[in-house]
Amino acid sequence: MTGCLTIVGLGPGNDALLTPRASEALATATDLVGYAPYVARIAERPGQRRHASDNRQEIERAREALRLAAAGAAVAVVSSGDPGVFAMAAAVFEAIEHGEPAWRTLEVEVVPGISAMFAAAARLGAPLGHDFCALSLSDNLKPWDVVLQRLTAAASAGFVIALYNPISRARPWQLGAALDCLRRILPPTTPIAFARAISQPDERVVITDLQRAVPETADMSTLVLIGSAHTRQIERPSGEPWLYTPRSLEAKP
Amino acid sequence: MTGCLTIVGLGPGNDALLTPRASEALATATDLVGYAPYVARIAERPGQRRHASDNRQEIERAREALRLAAAGAAVAVVSSGDPGVFAMAAAVFEAIEHGEPAWRTLEVEVVPGISAMFAAAARLGAPLGHDFCALSLSDNLKPWDVVLQRLTAAASAGFVIALYNPISRARPWQLGAALDCLRRILPPTTPIAFARAISQPDERVVITDLQRAVPETADMSTLVLIGSAHTRQIERPSGEPWLYTPRSLEAKP
Numbered sequence: 001m002t003g004c005l006t007i008v009g010l011g012p013g014n015d016a017l018l019t020p021r022a023s024e025a026l027a028t029a030t031d032l033v034g035y036a037p038y039v040a041r042i043a044e045r046p047g048q049r050r051h052a053s054d055n056r057q058e059i060e061r062a063r064e065a066l067r068l069a070a071a072g073a074a075v076a077v078v079s080s081g082d083p084g085v086f087a088m089a090a091a092v093f094e095a096i097e098h099g100e101p102a103w104r105t106l107e108v109e110v111v112p113g114i115s116a117m118f119a120a121a122a123r124l125g126a127p128l129g130h131d132f133c134a135l136s137l138s139d140n141l142k143p144w145d146v147v148l149q150r151l152t153a154a155a156s157a158g159f160v161i162a163l164y165n166p167i168s169r170a171r172p173w174q175l176g177a178a179l180d181c182l183r184r185i186l187p188p189t190t191p192i193a194f195a196r197a198i199s200q201p202d203e204r205v206v207i208t209d210l211q212r213a214v215p216e217t218a219d220m221s222t223l224v225l226i227g228s229a230h231t232r233q234i235e236r237p238s239g240e241p242w243l244y245t246p247r248s249l250e251a252k253p
Numbered sequence: 254m255t256g257c258l259t260i261v262g263l264g265p266g267n268d269a270l271l272t273p274r275a276s277e278a279l280a281t282a283t284d285l286v287g288y289a290p291y292v293a294r295i296a297e298r299p300g301q302r303r304h305a306s307d308n309r310q311e312i313e314r315a316r317e318a319l320r321l322a323a324a325g326a327a328v329a330v331v332s333s334g335d336p337g338v339f340a341m342a343a344a345v346f347e348a349i350e351h352g353e354p355a356w357r358t359l360e361v362e363v364v365p366g367i368s369a370m371f372a373a374a375a376r377l378g379a380p381l382g383h384d385f386c387a388l389s390l391s392d393n394l395k396p397w398d399v400v401l402q403r404l405t406a407a408a409s410a411g412f413v414i415a416l417y418n419p420i421s422r423a424r425p426w427q428l429g430a431a432l433d434c435l436r437r438i439l440p441p442t443t444p445i446a447f448a449r450a451i452s453q454p455d456e457r458v459v460i461t462d463l464q465r466a467v468p469e470t471a472d473m474s475t476l477v478l479i480g481s482a483h484t485r486q487i488e489r490p491s492g493e494p495w496l497y498t499p500r501s502l503e504a505k506p
Binding site: 011014015016017018019020021024058082083084085086089090091092093094096097104105108110111112113114115118119121122123125126127128129130131132133134135136141142143146149150153154156157158159232234235236237238242244245246247248249250 | 269271272277337357365375402489
């Protein structure tokens with residue numbers, strides 16, 4: 001008996017942003033596998049087994065999911081945002097490549113989700129309206145000099161930058177060093193937004209600029225958006241300004 | 254009387270990937286505004302007005318939507334994929350910045366959607382599992398030398414690249430030139446995927462590599478994914494290989 005494995009993007013947290021395909025995959029799974037806070041977001045269903053695990057156990061979690069599926073279960077591996085963006089999809093395929101040959105015969109589906117950076121961008125206006133990149137600031141999975149090299153390349157070439165994993169207890173200084181690196185490349189007035197837990201009850205948005213940005217504004221649930229030299233701020237009579245990056249380079253006044 | 258303007262991401266095309274918030278915004282709008290093929294995707298509703306326009310009319314379309322909203326309508330501007338990614342959200346904010354001061358008092362909501370690159374990545378495996386960027390290959394909105402500069406910067410720094418707007422009748426040679434540029438930087442075996450109309454009935458996926466890729470494989474509805482030197486292909490006993498980019502730089506064998 002062979003089961004199936006679905007890697008489901010839960011989106012930013014609000015059910016209004018969860019796709020029907022993701023809802024269906026969660027409803028029909030016999031087993032849910034994921035990081036405990038993400039599994040906890042999902043309503044319990046009678047007979048459905050829940051396998052919640054700790055942070056930074058991605059490969060072991062992926063192997064557990066693959067073993068369950070190979071034994072016949074309909075497994076849903078859950079991930080926040082989009083599962084293909086610094087999340088469980090890559091961990092599952094890595095486990096498959098280096099694991100049991102039989103795992104390559106499994107039916108595997110990745111269900112995309114609304115990523116943190118698109119939820120943040122939508123909340124702010126359209127800061128990703130021109131070329132952009134997504135970069136994880138974590139140096140657990142790559143050397144710090146590669147992070148700096150990529151930041152430098154992206155900012156110098158005019159990409160807007162979405163920074164994932166900006167800060168954690170184990171990585172307290174990296175965001176400050178990244179901002180210092182960017183200050184050597186981008187104008188001091190470059191817009192920066194800290195977007196935390198977008199679409200959830202504890203959502204928080206801080207819009208500032210490169211000269212005033214401080215790393216303490218971010219926590220583990222924050223996405224940091226770094227504008228390009230062309231990113232614009234639209235002031236409003238009331239409410240927060242909107243941020244957007246013009247589609248055209250010529251549109252800069 | 255003041256209306257509201259919602260910029261709605263329709264996702265890649267399949268209703269199973271349309272968020273509940275997007276469905277709701279489409280159902281409650283008095284007026285739909287958008288590029289004709291996207292408006293045509295939406296079921297007609299009695300009393301709802303449809304304003305379909307031609308391609309490359311983004312700013313005029315945005316102004317029309319803003320005028321309708323300012324006159325009291327509940328306007329939904331529709332965009333394929335995510336409206337913040339090379340789509341209508343940036344056009345609307347550009348129109349606001351340079352338009353009527355009253356437009357800054359409008360209630361504007363951006364509803365994120367599943368972008369073409371995440372739909373493509375999910376279909377292929379997890380090619381965006383490490384740092385990546387999104388780049389429009391169109392030189393209508395920026396000079397061609399900027400496109401080449403950004404391609405070079407992104408590929409040299411190890412980003413996976415999602416190429417939007419790879420080719421059109423008016424831009425027939427740019428994708429070939431981009432592939433030539435990338436051949437000077439990346440190994441010939443770098444995986445490349447052409448992902449067309451993902452999730453729709455006429456979906457087509459071609460997986461190849463940099464030495465064999467030809468621009469004719471792409472059309473206007475194709476997203477081209479360029480791997481990094483670390484992107485891996487997992488062969489399977491039957492069916493297409495999976496593509497993924499390991500989360501860790503050290504994971505390369």
